[in-house]
Amino acid sequence: MQTFEPGESWMWDYRTDDYTEGPELAPAVHHPLDQPTPGPEGHVPPNWEQLLN
Template sequence: MTDTDAIDPSVPPSGTGCVECDTVGGWWFHLRRCATCGHIGCCDSSPAQHASAHYKTTGHAFIRSFEPGEEWFWDFSADELYESGPELAPPVAHPEDQPVPGPAGRVPEDWARSLHR
């Protein structure tokens, strides 16, 4: 990683789901965590793509997967993947009983048709 000053390992995640999707009753495919401020947003395969929208709005370039068992980081500004990085404040993933896609009860039956590829 090149600009790790942009990462604040002490900031906890904003919640267990995408902040914006939760506000409007939407759903997501996978979740991403801003490594600067802790914002949880949905991935670019999700219908609303809130994690990358957060980057475009704030300039916070580093995200980490918020999926159980995944430790990778992504740098939007360099368009680069990092297999690991600094340990972030817990929790490091959404609850394991939260379904993917999620959250339970808000995912349409034909959800795969709504994914961005």
């Protein structure tokens, strides 16, 4: 697995349960830099964390 976040390049190896080096992958597609997380502003309920299953 590789991070999607801009400016990060770490990879995770589930077999070893640790960070790892890996091949250079195609550029990641991420949310627009001006878009807040966890989602579009005004469209995420204030209690979104409590709604996670």
